[in-house]
Structure formats: C-alpha cells, structure tokens
Amino acid sequence: MPIEISEKTVKRDFIEKISKLSGQDVYKCYQCGTCGGACPMSDHMDAVPRKIMRMAQFGMEEAVTGSKTFWTCASCHSCSVNCPRGIDLARVMEAIRLLTLRKNLNMVEVSGLPAETVEELPQIALVSCFRKLTS
Numbered sequence: 717m718p719i720e721i722s723e724k725t726v727k728r729d730f731i732e733k734i735s736k737l738s739g740q741d742v743y744k745c746y747q748c749g750t751c752g753g754a755c756p757m758s759d760h761m762d763a764v765p766r767k768i769m770r771m772a773q774f775g776m777e778e779a780v781t782g783s784k785t786f787w788t789c790a791s792c793h794s795c796s797v798n799c800p801r802g803i804d805l806a807r808v809m810e811a812i813r814l815l816t817l818r819k820n821l822n823m824v825e826v827s828g829l830p831a832e833t834v835e836e837l838p839q840i841a842l843v844s845c846f847r848k849l850t851s
C-alpha cells in the first residue's frame with residue numbers, strides 16, 4: 717500500500733524529540749541494514765531497526781510507536797558498535813520507548829500477569845521488566 721509522505725504527514729516535533737532524548741541524528745542513517753544483521757533480536761521484531769530509522773526520518777510517529785520493535789530491543793548495543801555512520805541506535809530505541817511510556821502506554825500490564833508467572837520468574841527479571849516496559 718502506498719504511503720503518503722508530505723509536509724502534513726512528517727511530524728517534525730517527533731524527530732526533534734528523538735534527537736533530543738537520544739543525542740542522535742536519525743538523518744545520518746543511509747539504510748545499509750548493518751544494524752539488523754548485527755541485532756540478536758531482529759527475528760522477533762515486526763520492523764527491523766533499519767526500517768524504524770527510515771520511518772523516524774520521515775517523522776512517522778504512529779508507525780514507529782505502533783511497532784513492537786523498540787519493546788523487543790534488548791539494549792545490547794550490537795547495532796551501535798557496528799553502525800558505519802556511528803549512530804547509537806540503541807539510544808534511539810530507548811528514546812522511542814521513553815516517548816511511548818510518557819504517554820502512559822505500557823507494554824506489560826502488571827495486573828494482567830498470571831500469578832504462576834510471577835511465582836516462577838526471578839524477582840530481578842520482574843523488576844527489570846517493569847522498569848523497562850511500564851511507565
């Protein structure tokens with residue numbers, strides 16, 4: 717399906733917020749795809765990191781924040797150390813996650829976790845999950 721890209725659709729404030737929070741310039745990305753090749757989680761992402769960068773360049777806020785990729789990101793920095801443009805993509809993912817959490821949109825609903833899951837998982841895993849995936 718064709719995607720309309722125009723002055724009306726490009727959310728510049730979204731691009732600026734990513735840039736401010738991450739300290740990275742998304743326009744430096746030239747779409748080589750090295751990040752996705754280096755990413756241990758890319759098979760589990762609904763949009764590979766390169767695609768997230770492309771959508772971010774066009775200020776496609778709904779498409780970026782509607783993706784699950786930034787939740788799936790393990791913050792391992794493999795993409796960042798391999799990017800030929802020196803972009804710290806892990807920080808971009810983190811910025812998108814923070815912007816989403818600030819809207820009170822959580823990836824995990826704590827009250828919805830089954831009791832047996834809470835029982836089984838190590839406490840540190842739960843704390844880490846709540847810190848990363850809930851606002």
Ligand code: SF4
Binds near residue numbers: 746747766769800803
């Ligand atoms: S490795 Fe860097 S330049 Fe290449 S697609 Fe990923 S973010 Fe863009």
Ligand code: SF4
Binds near residue numbers: 756
């Ligand atoms: S930081 Fe995230 S996007 Fe980058 S390689 Fe690791 S899991 Fe993939």
